[in-house]
Amino acid sequence: MTAASRRRRRSRWLKKPSAVVSAVFLVIVIGACIAAPLVAPYGAATTDFAHAGAGPSAAHLLGTDNLGRDVLSRLLYGGQNTLSAVAVGIIVATIIGCSLGLLAGFRGGWWDRSIGWLLDGLLALPSMILLLAVLAVFPHNTMAAMIAFGVMISAGLARVVRAAALSVRSEQFIDAARVAGLSEGTIIVRHVVSKVLGPVIVQLTLLAAVFLLTETGLGFLGLGPQPPTPSWGSLVGEASSSIQVDPWLLVPTGGAVALTVLAFGLLGDGVRDAVAGRWSAGVGTPQRRKRARGQAAQATAASMAVRTDAPPALLSVRGLSVEFETADGRREVLRNVSFEIPSGRTVALVGESGSGKSVTAKALLGLLPATAQVTAGEVLLDGHPIAGAGIATPAGIAGKRVAMISQAPMVSLDPTLQIGKLLTDSVRRHTGRNARAARARALELLGLVGIPDPTGMMRRYPHELSGGMAQRVGIARALSGEPELLLADEPTTALDVTVQADILDLLRRLQAEFGLAVLFVTHGWGVVADIAHSCVVMYAGEVVETAPAQDVFHQARHPYTDGLMRSNPHFAEPGHRLTALPGRVPAPSEWPVGCHFANRCPFATEQCTTAPIALEQLSGSRTSRCIRIEELEKAEAFDVR
DSSP: OOHHHHHHHHHHHHTOHHHHHHHHHHHHHHHHHHTHHHHOSSOTTOOOGGGTTOOSOSSSTTOBOTTOOBHHHHHHHHHHHHHHHHHHHHHHHHHHHHHHHHIIIIIOHHHHHHHHHHHHHHHHSOHHHHHHHHHHHSTTOHHHHHHHHHHHHHHHHHHHHHHHHHHHHTSHHHHHHHHTTOOHHHHIIIIIHHHHHHHHHHHHHHHHHHHHHHHHHHHHTTOSSOTTSOOHHHHHHHHHHTTTTOGGGHHHHHHHHHHHHHHHHHHHHHHHHHHHTOOOSSSOSHHHHHHHHHHHHHHHHHHHHHOSSOOOEEEEEEEEEEEEEETTEEEEEEEEEEEEEETTOEEEEEOOTTSSHHHHHHHTTTOOOTTEEEEEEEEEETTEEEEETTBOOOTTTBTTTEEEEOSSHHHHSOTTSOHHHHHHHHHHHHHOOOHHHHHHHHHHHHHHTTOSOHHHHHTOOGGGSOHHHHHHHHHHHHHTTOOSEEEEESTTTTSOHHHHHHHHHHHHHHHHHHOOEEEEEESOHHHHHHHOSEEEEEETTEEEEEEEHHHHHHOOSSHHHHHHHHTOGGGOOTTSOOOOOOSOOOOGGGOOSSOTTGGGOTTOOGGGGTSOOOOEEOSTTOEEOOTTHHHHHHTTTTOOO
């Protein structure tokens, strides 16, 4: 780890005051317990019968118990027994859980299946009954109980590690490491462990709290160390037995347990953020992020309110049809797709998986696989054809005038090249700048997309980035040619919720600053509401509805759009069952003659299945592919709001 990396981690750590306070508290508590013979004012069993049951005083800071023993001293000595048992359990769970999880997730195959059966067996065992059985064999041996509990609870940790290792195993940088001749052990240590470290740390802090509560519970039940040997659980038990006589005694004993459990949780949260490197969207504090989002939202609202008429179309898609070569012959996967993207506007392409959204986006730039062919239609950029049947994408379009942001940013970033090399080469290719000017532009782009340390980022490799940072680099690369149109193919799908919001804010800001047109492929209505000016709803290779985004949310004009709205959890009402669309999107080989949605539509009639349904023009810029639209509008069948 470089000095710069250490500084960044310390900086992120210090921005979590709750984690810092928790760490200081745990260090003090653990250190004081370890040094109990030196710092405790009295021995664990020293009695002062003259002050039995006394409250806090100068001689006894936390008071005394019913036998006159100093509570503070017994807490420190008891902490030695309790925390050492917790440490033993954590060590056992970590060794077993991480080893099994890494083997199962990284090796896969029969390793994964065999370890999975073992973990299922461990999870099926009743933990408390087994703990009692162990204590029956080893009476009052807390260490034996914690070892057994560590073995049982390691199954949950192993599943977390397996899931993290499984996702890392499929990354391209793992394949590159294999090609470079690195052994599996080296790959796991260098590339996998660092990726699973964040989830493991969070789990270990939670497990520490679980172990502490379990050990305390055993001591409370009298199954831990026997008097006069103290433990936090036995101290809580003694305090509870005399609560009516001396209620104060439960405060320091129970408080020590409660505060330590809370500190473990807050510590894990802070360490996770520092290690995993979940950087913000270019501005450090939540207040500044919130203010930036508000400004971006105001800019978007203003741009939508300035004009009610649509500006001239930058991109026009006219009657686009695509076929794929299959073992059974050619299959049509897109049919007569048409829509427009005005300059400075965002058009959302919406629909379930299998509707044809990504195929449409790739067809616009001629990025279809070799087995695909555009059979009809054309794509116009500023009135000039750039794709379509028999049309080759002209030079200087892809990456320069039209750029694409992929769903998986790691796929588009060469794992063998540093970020600086990737961006500098892209800038030079699209703008013709020399090396120095291209590097300066690359640094400017990284700052533009909210990278907090552009110079440090230039030296990083793709595998060193989090998903959010990699997506920002992907956006910076897309901007290197100063495009007029961005094709965003579900760029937030693989990111967590907070990072998704940051990426959407970034796209809004870039659009307002550069006047970009954006085609945003998504299946989330939340994204549509957040960023889109208008939306195109696709189903089974066809456009079934187009409309301004606000109008779609007010009232859908196609049964499929209405079904998507009703099945959105954001629109669910408490106490009411969430409506789900029945069935699935039909494969191209299963497309019916008439309406493709007929077999899932609650309003379908025989007329809907006899002939293809045309896309009808409604009021304003709205269209719908439904022959019953007038009847259904009168019946207000679509008004879900």
